[in-house]
Amino acid sequence: MQKVSVDKDKCVGCGLCEQSCPEVFEIGDDGVAHVKANSCNLHDLKEIASNCPVEAIKIS
Numbered sequence: 776m777q778k779v780s781v782d783k784d785k786c787v788g789c790g791l792c793e794q795s796c797p798e799v800f801e802i803g804d805d806g807v808a809h810v811k812a813n814s815c816n817l818h819d820l821k822e823i824a825s826n827c828p829v830e831a832i833k834i835s
């Protein structure tokens with residue numbers, strides 16, 4: 776089972792991941808992205824990770 780994580784020190788809270796897959800990503804009150812789930816049947820998480828401007832999303 777894959778694991779999705781966001782490096783909170785790198786994330787700039789741009790919101791792109793949340794827009795791309797709100798099932799998995801959510802911008803928290805702290806202004807950075809949080810992970811709600813480790814998989815999504817609707818969206819390509821690897822592509823979303825590669826689109827993060829600061830490469831904060833890891834899928835392992």
Ligand code: SF4
Nearest residue numbers: 786787789790792827
């Ligand atoms: S796309 Fe990257 S920088 Fe933007 S909110 Fe998501 S994790 Fe943070």
